[in-house]
Each structure stands twice: as C-alpha cells, then as structure tokens.
Amino acid sequence: MKGYYKNPTATKKALDEDGWFDTGDIGWIAPKNSMGRSRKCGGMLVLEGRAKDTIVLSTGENVEPSELEEAAIRSTLIQQIMVVGQDQRRLGALIFPNKDELLTVAKKLSVTSDDSIELSQEKIKSLLYDEVRKWTSGCSFQIGPIQVVEEPFTIENGMMTPTMKIRRDKVSARYKEEIANLYK
Secondary structure (H helix, E strand, O other): OOOOOOOHHHHHHHEOOOOOEOOOEEEEEOOOOOOOHHHHOOOOEEEEEEHHHOEEOOOOOEEOHHHHHHHHOOOOOEEEEEEEOOOOOOEEEEEEEOHHHHHHHHHHOOOOOOOOOOOOHHHHHHHHHHHHHHHHOOOOOOEEEEEEOOOOOOOOOOOEOOOOOEOHHHHHHHOHHHHHHHOO
C-alpha cells in the first residue's frame, strides 16, 4: 500500500519513514534452514503479540504478558488470567479461578473437609499462586502478587472482544483499585 487515498495525515500515521505499515503487532522473521521440518518455514513472519499489550516495568524492562498468560492458563485451576504491572517493579495478575476444580483439589489436599463448600480467600490465593509459579517457572519473568476476581471476563460485561481477547484497558479500569492494592 502506498497510502490512504487523499488522506496524507492517516498515511503518515499508518506508515513509517521507510514505508512500513504499522499494524501494532510484534513479530520476527523465521530463520532459513536447509534441513529438517522447519526448512519450509524460513523467511516467514511469526507474530508474537501486540505492541499495545506490552507492560513496561519501572525498571525499564518490557514484558509481553501473553507468554505468562498462555503458560498459566494451562492450569486446570485457572479459568482466566490477565498479567498486570505497568510502571511497577514486578508483575502481578488478576485471576478468575475454576471454582469447581479448586474445590476438588482442595479436598484432595485436605485443605477443606467434604462438608465444607467454601474455601477462604487466603486458601484460594495460596493454591492459585502455587499453580501460577508451577506453570510459569520456565518463563522469562515471574508473576508476583495475584488478585482473585469474582466476575469472569466476558463479551457481555465489555471485558472481552468478540474474538475472545481480553480488553486490557477495560479490565484495568474495572479493577483499578484491586490492582493498586497488589502493590501496597
């Protein structure tokens, strides 16, 4: 594309000085290999995330939250997770747990009796924190404090897009106070 028709302002906004179209995606070009299964993939663009999702810590480090979220979501105890930490010293997370699975695991670990249907917030946090640590141990960054949220992120409440991506800005605004409390 050379630009927007009769709209130089939009063209200047979308294309950089070298003529590259700025989509907001972060990616890399796969290296060329002469042998193996990956030999046909050389030169392909691999998209890894969105620039607007990047979390910049107060230490100056840039963190792509998708790596941590994808690792943590493999846990059966975590239904949804959103990593937070913009302008903080460490990362945190908002987690909507899988409550049925939490109760099952708690009973197996004798954290709760068969008669009890409620787990304390501290026990829930402890179980979830252990799961986050376990599943993200191989990641570049680690998640510090976590906050359990009672409401799932859905399209209906405006916290997810129709393509089922978390709207980080909406969730951050909704849980602004809880996120601030993670870092006190």
